[in-house]
Amino acid sequence: MERVSQPKASKWDELATDWCPVARAMSVIGDRWTLLIVRDCFLGKSRFEEFQKSLGITRHVLSDRLKRLVELGVLERNAYSKRPLRYTYTLSEKGRDFAPTLIGLKDWGKKHMPIRKPAAV
């Protein structure tokens, strides 16, 4: 993504101002990782390393997504330690309001994407 502070009109920006609220929501979570980071927040995770271990996402992308989620107001960044400076990322109200969407996806995934054990022959 890397479009922090790049004012070029892209498909992403077009989506963000689309007439349809679903499209505008997709401009926030329309990628592989963003909503999974939010899910991890719901599960109590709050630190960089926790997300990284949980998701197996590259550190680069995680860094970018966290920055973006904070900019968008979905997450809040709070120092939990000065010296060394460390931050936690926690859900704002805007972030918590993803709960119904996550529940919808959880139900869908449970029903339509059953786990297939890797054929223990």
Add this chain to the structure above:
Amino acid sequence: MERVSQPKASKWDELATDWCPVARAMSVIGDRWTLLIVRDCFLGKSRFEEFQKSLGITRHVLSDRLKRLVELGVLERNAYSKRPLRYTYTLSEKGRDFAPTLIGLKDWGKKHMPIRKPAAV
């Protein structure tokens, strides 16, 4: 994406078999366009050109996504005309079950991503 018939283990495939149903759902809709195609189906659209015009997506990506959604069983492809051969893409039950997720996103988008008129000065 272009991973139709490419059996390489990628992050996408890992997600598809994740322990978490949300992650498995994201392996299906974790990109910019897929869920918007599904939304268009809910709105009654069913043909290639309709999706293309509605979304402004490149034909290439649209072609790929439709193929994938049919493979995954989210959409059904039916010939509505032989000679010339033409298809409609319509929701299966698996696809219709995205309704709660879409409603969740619609509500979130309405509440948290208000439309900003482009400053009609």
Add this chain to the structure above:
DNA sequence: GAGTGTAGGTTCCTTTTGTGAACGGAGAAT
């Protein structure tokens, strides 16, 4: 029977994103 239009793609090339591994810096622990 040549030209125009429509539907549904595919091809080709460029730009944008993501991946993976390594590097860094600032304490904390041993």
Add this chain to the structure above:
DNA sequence: ATTCTCCGTTCACAAAAGGAACCTACACTC
């Protein structure tokens, strides 16, 4: 004084998306 943990950043390369043109097949009209 070295090692470890946390939170990133940098770099080189791979994958995906974007944009425009092209193709096939039929229908319509002149």
